[in-house]
Amino acid sequence: KNVNYKKYIPFFIMSILTILIPVIQSLFTDLYLINFSISLIIFIMYFTIENPDVKMIEQLNQAKDAAVKANQAKSDFLSSMSHEIRTPLNAICGFSSSLLENPGVSEEAKEDVKNIIMASDSLLDLVNGILDISKIEANKLEIIDTNYNFYKMFDELVLFTKARIGDKPLEFKYSYDESIPKYLYGDGMRVKQVILNLLTNSVKYTKEGFVEFRVRSVVKNDIIRLIISVEDSGIGIKKENIEKLFTKFERLGVEKETTTEGTGLGLAITKKLVEMMGGNVAVQSIYGKGSIFTLSIDQKIVTGSELEKLIENEKNEEKPSDEVINASGKRVLVVDDNQLNLKVAERLLKAYKCDMDFASGGSECITKIANGEKYDLILLDDMMPKMSGSETLVKLKEIDNFNIPVCALTANAITGMKEEYLGKGFNDYLSKPIVKEELNRVIKKYLKK
Ligand code: ADP
Numbered sequence: 001k002n003v004n005y006k007k008y009i010p011f012f013i014m015s016i017l018t019i020l021i022p023v024i025q026s027l028f029t030d031l032y033l034i035n036f037s038i039s040l041i042i043f044i045m046y047f048t049i050e051n052p053d054v055k056m057i058e059q060l061n062q063a064k065d066a067a068v069k070a071n072q073a074k075s076d077f078l079s080s081m082s083h084e085i086r087t088p089l090n091a092i093c094g095f096s097s098s099l100l101e102n103p104g105v106s107e108e109a110k111e112d113v114k115n116i117i118m119a120s121d122s123l124l125d126l127v128n129g130i131l132d133i134s135k136i137e138a139n140k141l142e143i144i145d146t147n148y149n150f151y152k153m154f155d156e157l158v159l160f161t162k163a164r165i166g167d168k169p170l171e172f173k174y175s176y177d178e179s180i181p182k183y184l185y186g187d188g189m190r191v192k193q194v195i196l197n198l199l200t201n202s203v204k205y206t207k208e209g210f211v212e213f214r215v216r217s218v219v220k221n222d223i224i225r226l227i228i229s230v231e232d233s234g235i236g237i238k239k240e241n242i243e244k245l246f247t248k249f250e251r252l253g254v255e256k257e258t259t260t261e262g263t264g265l266g267l268a269i270t271k272k273l274v275e276m277m278g279g280n281v282a283v284q285s286i287y288g289k290g291s292i293f294t295l296s297i298d299q300k301i302v303t304g305s306e307l308e309k310l311i312e313n314e315k316n317e318e319k320p321s322d323e324v325i326n327a328s329g330k331r332v333l334v335v336d337d338n339q340l341n342l343k344v345a346e347r348l349l350k351a352y353k354c355d356m357d358f359a360s361g362g363s364e365c366i367t368k369i370a371n372g373e374k375y376d377l378i379l380l381d382d383m384m385p386k387m388s389g390s391e392t393l394v395k396l397k398e399i400d401n402f403n404i405p406v407c408a409l410t411a412n413a414i415t416g417m418k419e420e421y422l423g424k425g426f427n428d429y430l431s432k433p434i435v436k437e438e439l440n441r442v443i444k445k446y447l448k449k
Pocket residue numbers: 201202205232234235236237245250251252253254261262263264265266267268291
């Protein structure tokens with residue numbers, strides 16, 4: 001009863017042979033068929049009913065396939081959820097920041113708003129973490145190498161850590177090897193992300209004393225090994241827990257201490273990313289005394305004409321700016337499929353006093369331009385259903401005399417994106433949630449009278 005349908009065929013053959021062969025053998029006694037037929041019958045039985053191993057292997061394979069599918073479904077779910085969560089979160093961050101600048105809001109309310117911003121920032125970190133882990137598990141995370149400015153990265157990390165420390169009684173020491181060249185070739189965003197993770201942890205798990213951030217280097221030919229260490233005088237890690245550190249969702253002994261926010265994703269991501277970049281992470285820690293996390297990552301040194309080009313570009317590059325210009329009389333079109341995002345953009349653009357118009361999709365934007373509407377700048381979201389921003393741009397460029405600058409808006413903030421969008425023909429690029437200083441720069445560049 002348990003033999004499946006396809007296996008009936010060998011089973012029938014076996015039954016027929018069992019009867020037929022003794023008959024043939026008895027008719028033709030010269031032939032020696034018995035040995036051959038017994039082997040054949042055993043062979044057939046082995047692959048049909050008798051062998052539990054074959055059956056088990058089959059069941060295991062089925063179970064494995066089901067598990068792989070379920071894991072894939074989980075990764076897909078996580079990734080689409082994180083994208084979905086980012087949009088309302090973008091709205092929360094955007095509206096809260098604009099409330100902070102509203103003179104009509106009382107100081108007391110502003111304190112609440114600051115807390116809302118802090119909470120949404122950590123929610124954003126969390127969502128980004130989930131997005132990273134799901135990409136890593138689906139093998140979709142890529143290391144994208146570009147040229148980056150090491151010193152700029154270092155300064156940003158220091159600034160960020162100082163802000164994180166706030167008024168905690170912590171001394172923050174930092175230093176780097178002066179011989180490190182200014183421009184390196186590697187995935188600068190990811191290098192920054194992993195260091196930031198270590199710095200954030202050190203600040204989080206140290207009540208008093210110090211946090212020290214050091215970058216040393218070893219050069220071999222055109223490769224520089226960055227040896228990055230983050231040391232603290234914090235709670236430290238028990239010996240038996242060090243192994244568990246890099247396991248996702250694992251948090252050590254903080255279960256009862258609900259005040260320390262975190263998910264246990266940070267170090268799992270850090271380790272994977274560092275390994276993908278060909279480097280490694282090491283930990284030394286004494287429980288109750290403090291810890292040192294050390295990363296070593298190889299990056300290429302940029303030289304020759306490439307370097308000259310970078311230095312030239314740097315001279316021409318406009319910096320993010322604090323200046324909010326008056327752009328009255330200028331007209332901006334914002335294209336986004338999400339109504340909340342349009343409202344956030346409206347709020348953020350209000351400061352520049354420009355005229356605004358909105359479109360909720362690529363085709364609406366194209367119709368407006370084709371009907372002769374005039375704008376000085378278009379902010380175009382890339383991820384839209386039906387027609388993406390990039391597709392919309394191609395169609396816009398087909399319209400006669402189209403020469404309005406177009407800036408891409410995207411939640412895709414990974415390295416190399418800026419270059420990719422500029423390559424597609426966009427004039428500029430802004431990542432969401434929109435950073436005010438970046439928006440100031442774009443508005444100044446395109447709407448200055
Ligand atoms: P999270 O900080 O979100 O909990 P991580 O993966 O970054 O997740 O860290 C995992 C665990 O490792 C933390 O919960 C904490 O117990 C421990 N840990 C990480 N860094 C330090 C540190 N500098 N000092 C003490 N413990 C640490």
